[in-house]
Amino acid sequence: MAAADPTRLAENLRLAFELHDAGVALMRQNLRRRLPEASETEIDERLADWLRERPGAELGDAEGRPVPWPRRAP
Known part of the structure; x- marks a missing residue:
């Protein structure tokens, strides 16, 4: 497999x-x-x-189904 381009x-x-x-x-x-009556603090908490x-x-x-991470090699 080719090395990934660091810029990309x-x-x-x-x-x-973003x-x-x-x-x-x-x-x-x-x-x-x-919640129009909520304070900025309450909005931050929510x-x-x-x-x-x-x-x-x-x-x-x-x-799909959850699996442990990191995955083990097969």
């Missing part, structure tokens, strides 16, 4: 961070719409809870 790997990682930040910003907006719990994705975002 760095770009992919940067993109993953997507994470966008998802957090969207959830913050969602919480503000659902956002932190959401990041820890991930309702609907407790075992990750992928389909």
Whole structure:
């Protein structure tokens, strides 16, 4: 297998961070719409809870059965 291009790997990682930040910003907006009377502190707490719990994705975002990580070599 050919070695991965470090520039491309760095770009992919940067993109993953940007997507994470966008998802957090969207959830913050969602919480503000659902809880218009909530303080900024309460929104921050609920956002932190959401990041820890991930309702609907407790075992990750992928389909299939959970497996131990790191996987053992076959």
